[in-house]
Amino acid sequence: MNDNALEQLSDRLGGIAYGGDYNPEQWPREVWEEDVRLMREAGVNLVTVGVFSWAFLEPSPGTYEFGLLDEVMDLLHANGIAVDLATATASPPPWFSLRHPEALPVTADGVRLTHGSRQTFCPSSPAYAEAAGRLTERIVERYRDHPALVLWHLHNEWGNHNAHCFCDISAEAFRDWLRQRYGGLDGLNEAWGTAFWSQRYGDWAEVMPPRATAAVANPTQQLDHWRFSSDALLGLHRREAEIVRRLSPGVPLTTNLLVTLEKKVDGFAFAEECDFVSVDQYLTAADPEAHIGLSLDADLARGMGGGAPWLLMEHSTSAVNWQPRNVAKTPGQMRRNSLAHVARGADGVLYFQWRQSRAGAEKWHSAMLPHGGTDTKTWREVTALGRDLKALAEVRGARVVSDVALLFDWNAWWALEMDATPSRDLRYLDLVRAWYEALWSLGVTCDLVHPGSDLSGYRLVLVPSLSLTSDADAAALNGFVADGGHAAVGFFSGVVDEHDHVRLGGHPGAYRDMLGIRVDEFFPLRESETVRLSDGSRASLWTELVEPRGAETVLSFAADPSCGGPVPGHPAVTRHGHGDGVSWYVATRPEADALRGLLARVCREAGVTAAAEVPAGVEAVRRRGPDATYLFLINHSPRDVSVPAAGTDLLSGATADGGVVVRAGDVAVIREHGAPPAGR
Structure with missing residues (x-):
């Protein structure tokens, strides 16, 4: 990671990056001149x-033709448009699959996939790695000194369609990965718990990926295959990165990660191998509160x-093409979506794609320049x-102010959603989103960080769901609280170690002493079943038999068995002083208003304040630069709202003297008067 790389890029661009994927090969050359004119x-x-x-x-194999790309690069440069140049390795051409059929991926059921889409290759294929490496070298050698080049774009959405392969090549690579991880078969057998169901391995040739089998596959075998698959793709990324850094050391590199769109690769691991983080984010059209999911991905x-x-x-500027129902964005929604990303730290706003395709699988995916051309709602908004982005140029480089960390981990996501857990209704993103949404509605900004991150700069750490945690990461959270921090932990967290082995002695294992409780047994609820809590609110999904071991009971399950569920009268929410800090435990899923009220209390006790006092449906985030702070106010509601603020609205030029009216569906960005407020 290079903290200065994106700052240097935005300085070179003279402001916030703005643009998108440009695919001129889809169009005749006479269209290109119109493209650059409209881009300007x-x-x-x-x-x-x-x-x-x-x-x-x-x-064809070994025959390279760069004439088209030469023309495009020169044309863009002549028109003052910089280029993020891709290594082009995300979609091998048909000749590659015909020449190397062994490189086509195989499903867990043993079906070998065929060419005809994209990313149709096995991540462990030596043939693919060699071909992709040769192509990357040729591209970098040719364009490393081109004046339009400002950024290298490695691959595209690693693992989106081909994260897992179960072919024989992958099986051997999996065994090599396991040898490096565990040393020998004794270590593997211990980690995988193979004493169960007579699965003990006596020869490495017996070890396979978790292919389709008669019953439930070994959970740790499944978990390790997720890890291996992510690492296999990471190895390809590192190979491309080595080529770029060796041949073009002065140009930064990145890749577009998928945040929560896919759980297939460990985003934290890939982020470490880039000069700065880049992501793709698409709204879920079926979600009426999709803008909150957008904010979560941005954080x-x-x-x-x-x-x-x-x-x-x-x-996307409007609808995508790959969801069951591809709903178009309403007037103003694209602007709110884009500026919400900027509010939460983005110094660039790019789209897929520049010109909407007229053929192919993504012809109905929206673009900056739609099928209808310039006389369209989308073009006017673009x-x-x-x-707007030119008016916000001074914001680039400013950091988002946050006193709250929410722990997020792909390993815990993988582990929670494998087979044979206490409830199939435990879905990682649902649990994280519920807590995040409560914070969002309170106007409280949080950073979603890896459990192994430095937590010392935060006032409050939230753990909505972390069933799997290592000893080191658990110790870090325990130490954070003991040193005076505040933490809140959700149910079924800390219950297994990094091998998915149950932590014995009572749940929640890794956090039991810190929380001052012991969970005797889990009592998942039936589908659509709810229970009542002692304050009259309701909860769903999960209950536990919690025994306080020093913690105080804040809320309990209703004492009446008819509405209190399987453990009537027992604690549902606890609070415990640990060292110099305070820890909370939430043993169920409270309804939205109740969870919001609970986290509001947790925030107050931790000294966490909102970016601004805002009504429902209004998003408030603050970015802090060296000389000024910027309060972003995004009104997702159908009503005009008034928000306390003092400063200048960079978008409208209006002065706010104690308050600003943000119209329904509108955005204000206030350069605040006075000294920057305290905070991380």
Whole structure:
């Protein structure tokens, strides 16, 4: 990670990056001149080129043709548009699959997939690695000194479609990975708990990926295969990164990670191998509160980069093409979505893609320049947003102010959603989102960070769901609280170690002493079943038989068995003084208003305050630069609202003297008067 790389890039661009994927190979050359003219009109200063151009750059094995890309690079430079140049390795051409059928991926059921889409390769294939490496070398050697080049774009959405392969090549690579992890078969057998179901291995040849089998596959075998698969892709990323850094050391590199769109690769691991974090984020059209999921992804992107500004590499101007029902964005929604990312640390706003395709699998995916051309709602919003981003140029480099960390871990996500857990209704993102949404509604900003991160700068750490945790990460949270921090932990957290082995002696294992409780037994609820708590609120999904061991009971399950569920009268929420700090435990899933009220109390006790006092449906986030702070206010509600603020609205130019009215669906960005407020 290079904290200065994105700052240097935005300085070179003269402001916040704005643009998207540009695929000129889809269009005749006479369209290109119109493209660059309209890019200038929209305020575009950066485009991503070459993501899916392997078949054009290497039309046959070892034959490279760069004429088209040369023209495009020169044309963009002549028009003042910088280039994020891709290594083009995300979609091998048909000739590669025909020449190397063994490189095609195989499913857990033993079905070998065929060419015809994208990312159709086995991540462990030596043939793919060699071909991708040769292509990367040729591209970097040719364009490393081109004046349009400002950024290298490695691959594209690592593992989106091919994260897991179960072929024989992958099986051997999996065994090699396991040898490095465990040393020998004794270590593997211990970690996988193979004494169960007579699974003990006596020869490495017996060890396989978790292919389709008669009953439940070994959980740790499954978990390790998720880890191996992520690492296999990370190895390919590192191979491309080594080539770029060796041949083009003065140009930063990144890759577009998928945050919560996919759980297939460990985003934290990939982020460490980039000069700065870049992500793709797409709304879930079926979610009426999708803008909250957007904010969660943005805060995770920032957490992946250690709090530094990051780049939004892809999002959509309107509808996508790959969801069951692809709902178009309403007027003003694209602007709110884009500026919400900027509010939460993005120093660049890019889309897939520049010109909407007329053919192919993504022809109905929206773009900056839609099928209807410039006389469209989308185009008018695209050009207006370009003006907004120019007005916000001074914000770039400012860091988001946050006193709260929310622990997020792909390993815990993988472990929670494997087979044979206490309830199939335990879904990682649902649990994280519920706590995050409560904070969002309170106007409290949080960083989503890895459990092994430095927590010392935070006032409060939240653990909505972390069933799997290592000894080291558990010790870090325990130490944070003992040193005076505040923490709140959700149910079924800390119950297994990194091998998915149960922590014995009573739950919640790793956090039991810190929380001052012991959980005797889990009592998951039936589908749609709810219970009443002692304050009259309701909860769902889960209950536990909690025994206080020093903790005080804040809320309990109702004493009446008819409405109190399986453990009537027992604690549902506890609070415990641990060292110089305070820890909370939540043994159920409270309804939204109750969880919001609970976390509001937790925040008050921890000394955490909102970025601004805002009504429901209004998003408030603060970025702090060396000379000023910027309060972003995004009104997702259908009503005009008044928010306390003092300063100048960078978007409208209006002065706020004690308060600002944010119109329904509108955005204000206030450069605040006075000294920057305290906070992380």
